Amino acid sequence: MNTLNFKFILLLLVLVTPLSLISQYSFTNAEQIKMISVKQNSNSKVNLFADTLKKKLVTKRSISALFLGVGGGLSVPAGQFTETANPSFGIMGKLDFASTGIFPFVIGGEINYYAYNSPDEFRTVNLLTGYRTKILSFGLNIDYSLSGFIRSSFTMPYLSVDVKSNTIKREFDAGREIEGLVPSESGVSVGAGFGFTMFILDFTVKYNYLKNNSYVSVTTKTKIPVIRF
Numbered sequence: 076m077n078t079l080n081f082k083f084i085l086l087l088l089v090l091v092t093p094l095s096l097i098s099q100y101s102f103t104n105a106e107q108i109k110m111i112s113v114k115q116n117s118n119s120k121v122n123l124f125a126d127t128l129k130k131k132l133v134t135k136r137s138i139s140a141l142f143l144g145v146g147g148g149l150s151v152p153a154g155q156f157t158e159t160a161n162p163s164f165g166i167m168g169k170l171d172f173a174s175t176g177i178f179p180f181v182i183g184g185e186i187n188y189y190a191y192n193s194p195d196e197f198r199t200v201n202l203l204t205g206y207r208t209k210i211l212s213f214g215l216n217i218d219y220s221l222s223g224f225i226r227s228s229f230t231m232p233y234l235s236v237d238v239k240s241n242t243i244k245r246e247f248d249a250g251r252e253i254e255g256l257v258p259s260e261s262g263v264s265v266g267a268g269f270g271f272t273m274f275i276l277d278f279t280v281k282y283n284y285l286k287n288n289s290y291v292s293v294t295t296k297t298k299i300p301v302i303r304f
Contacts, residue, residue: 146296160191214239
């Protein structure tokens with residue numbers, strides 16, 4: 076009887092021990108998996124926080140520059156101005172301010188000078204030996220880039236408007252008076268047109284309204300960066 080009991084107890088130990096190990100192993104694995112999952116979630120939250128913080132710390136820096144432009148072009152009188160002036164070539168200078176902060180706008184100051192000779196018919200009718208009109212203008216110019224609407228690898232089209240103060244001087248025979256044409260006067264002009272940039276060259280076509288002295292200009296200029304900040 077004692078031998079039978081001993082064998083029965085031994086059999087129970089054989090059966091219970093593997094089940095206990097399996098249960099302990101399963102519990103351990105479950106705890107490890109849970110810890111790994113928590114660790115991964117924690118790392119994900121840390122990475123997400125770091126990325127968010129990095130995005131907040133990185134700010135966009137505005138890049139600005141001044142460009143000096145020098146050039147010239149053809150001025151064709153329009154309207155009443157055609158009676159006293161022939162087409163003429165002139166010179167121009169321009170200082171542009173460009174910045175990523177205000178793009179697609181480019182703001183500039185511009186100066187132009189044209190000297191127009193008169194038609195032979197006008198001098199003959201008015202019995203003049205010579206007649207010349209000189210216009211010096213300077214003012215504010217604003218260009219609007221169309222690069223966001225028109226994609227091109229070689230050119231950048233733009234619209235252009237300006238407002239300028241003009242000093243007009245007329246040279247003709249001393250002692251002569253011509254009705255409506257005084258030796259000197261001033262006036263404000265408004266210009267509007269379009270153009271395109273090709274590398275360091277700008278080409279612009281613009282109509283400039285100036286009372287009794289309006290004209291269409293076709294100009295080109297080369298520009299170089301003066302300062303960047």
